[in-house]
Amino acid sequence: MDRDDDRLSLVLSSGTDDRLTGAAVLVVGAAAMERKVEILLQFWALDSFRADRITKDHGLSPEAGTEGQTLWEWHEGMHWSEMLRQAKEIGDVSIHACSLSMDLLKIAPEDLDPLVDDVHGVAAFLAAAGAAITFV
Amino acid sequence: MDRDDDRLSLVLSSGTDDRLTGAAVLVVGAAAMERKVEILLQFWALDSFRADRITKDHGLSPEAGTEGQTLWEWHEGMHWSEMLRQAKEIGDVSIHACSLSMDLLKIAPEDLDPLVDDVHGVAAFLAAAGAAITFV
Amino acid sequence: MDRDDDRLSLVLSSGTDDRLTGAAVLVVGAAAMERKVEILLQFWALDSFRADRITKDHGLSPEAGTEGQTLWEWHEGMHWSEMLRQAKEIGDVSIHACSLSMDLLKIAPEDLDPLVDDVHGVAAFLAAAGAAITFV
Numbered sequence: 001m002d003r004d005d006d007r008l009s010l011v012l013s014s015g016t017d018d019r020l021t022g023a024a025v026l027v028v029g030a031a032a033m034e035r036k037v038e039i040l041l042q043f044w045a046l047d048s049f050r051a052d053r054i055t056k057d058h059g060l061s062p063e064a065g066t067e068g069q070t071l072w073e074w075h076e077g078m079h080w081s082e083m084l085r086q087a088k089e090i091g092d093v094s095i096h097a098c099s100l101s102m103d104l105l106k107i108a109p110e111d112l113d114p115l116v117d118d119v120h121g122v123a124a125f126l127a128a129a130g131a132a133i134t135f136v
Numbered sequence: 137m138d139r140d141d142d143r144l145s146l147v148l149s150s151g152t153d154d155r156l157t158g159a160a161v162l163v164v165g166a167a168a169m170e171r172k173v174e175i176l177l178q179f180w181a182l183d184s185f186r187a188d189r190i191t192k193d194h195g196l197s198p199e200a201g202t203e204g205q206t207l208w209e210w211h212e213g214m215h216w217s218e219m220l221r222q223a224k225e226i227g228d229v230s231i232h233a234c235s236l237s238m239d240l241l242k243i244a245p246e247d248l249d250p251l252v253d254d255v256h257g258v259a260a261f262l263a264a265a266g267a268a269i270t271f272v
Numbered sequence: 273m274d275r276d277d278d279r280l281s282l283v284l285s286s287g288t289d290d291r292l293t294g295a296a297v298l299v300v301g302a303a304a305m306e307r308k309v310e311i312l313l314q315f316w317a318l319d320s321f322r323a324d325r326i327t328k329d330h331g332l333s334p335e336a337g338t339e340g341q342t343l344w345e346w347h348e349g350m351h352w353s354e355m356l357r358q359a360k361e362i363g364d365v366s367i368h369a370c371s372l373s374m375d376l377l378k379i380a381p382e383d384l385d386p387l388v389d390d391v392h393g394v395a396a397f398l399a400a401a402g403a404a405i406t407f408v
Contacts, residue, residue: 005141005277005403013158013272016199022285022314025372026405029394042158044199062198062334063288063316068377075376100161104211105204122165131141132268132404133162136285141277149294149408152335178294180335198334236297240347241340258301267277268404269298 007036009129015044024080031091096120143172145265151180160216167227232256279308281401287316296352303363312397368392
C-alpha cells in the first residue's frame with residue numbers, strides 16, 4: 001500500500017453531533033496509526049465548524065429519537081471538536097472548508113474555528129486525497 | 137495505483153438535493169481528473185432520477201433547518217443533475233439504477249431520466265467498481 | 273490489488289431499515305465475490321442489532337416520506353439481518369460492535385444478536401479494515 005492509498009480522505013457533509021462524533025472517532029484512530037487524514041467540510045458540517053457555535057448543540061440525526069437524545073445528553077465523552085484537536089496534535093490531519101459551501105452558506109474564512117486549515121475547491125481536495133473517499 | 141483503484145465508485149442512496157449536490161461535486165471533480173466514475177442509484181436517490189421529477193424540489197436533510205432551507209433557495213448554483221450531465225460530457229461517468237430498488241419503488245426503465253445508463257444488479261456494480269465504495 | 277485493499281470495510285452508523293438494507297446488499301455482493309468484509313457498528317446501527325429488536329421496525333430515513341413508507345411495507349424482500357446472516361454463511365464477514373457506542377447506549381454484549389461477533393475499539397477495526405472505509 002503506497003502512501004496515497006493509506007490516507008483517510010473524508011468528506012463531511014452532515015453537521016449533527018452523532019455523525020461528526022462517528023467521523024471524529026475514525027480520524028483519531030487513523031491519526032494514531034500515523035495515517036494522513038484529509039477532511040473536506042461541506043454544507044451542514046461546515047456550518048457546525050463556525051467558531052461561535054462549534055461546541056454548541058448541533059442536534060442528532062432524527063432517527064436518534066427521544067431515547068437516543070437522552071442517552072447522548074448524559075454521555076461524559078469528549079466533544080468531536082476536542083477529538084479532532086487531539087488528532088491534529090498527534091497526527092497529520094488537514095481540515096479544509098469547501099469553497100462552494102462557503103459561498104452557499106455565506107461564511108467568511110474568519111468565521112471558522114481555527115481547527116479549519118484553509119478553504120479548498122473540490123479539485124484541490126481530490127488531488128490531495130487518496131483514491132478512497134469516505135462520505136459522512 | 138492501478139486503473140481499478142483510481143476510479144470513484146459511488147452508491148447514492150439519499151435523494152435530497154443537498155446530499156445529491158455533495159456527491160455531484162465529487163463526480164465533476166473526479167471526471168475532470170480523468171478518473172472513471174461508477175454510480176449505483178438506490179432507493180430515494182433512484183426516485184430522484186425519475187425523468188418527470190429530476191429537477192423538482194427533492195428537499196434537504198432535516199438538519200438543514202429553516203436557515204439552511206432559506207440559503208439553499210437563494211443559491212444561484214447549478215442543479216446536481218446539470219453537474220452530472222456535464223461530468224458525463226467531459227469524463228467517463230456511468231450511472232446505473234439498482235435493480236432491487238427498481239422493483240421496490242415500482243420504477244420502469246422508461247421512467248428514468250436519460251442520465252441513467254442502465255439497470256444493474258449490485259454484483260455487476262461491484263465488479264465494475266473499484267475496491268473503495270463511497271456511500272452517500 | 274492486494275488482499276488488504278480488496279476488502280470491504282463498512283462503518284454502519286445509521287440504524288434505519290433503508291440504510292441497513294442498502295449496506296446489506298453491498299455486503300452480500302462482496303461476500304459472493306469472496307471479498308473479506310469488516311463491519312463496525314456505531315450508535316443507531318448498533319442499537320438496531322439488539323437481539324430483542326433486530327427484526328422489529330427500525331423506521332426509514334425521513335426523506336422516504338409517506339409514499340416511500342407505503343412502498344417499503346409492501347416489499348416482499350428479505351430483511352437486512354437475514355441478508356447479513358446469509359453473507360456470513362457464504363463468505364468471510366466480521367461484524368464488530370464499537371466499544372464506545374456500547375458504553376454510550378448502555379448495551380451489554382449479551383444484549384446483541386448473535387450476528388455480532390465481538391466488541392472492538394475503533395483502532396482494532398481500522399487495523400483489520402482496508403484503507404478504504406465506507407460510512408453508512
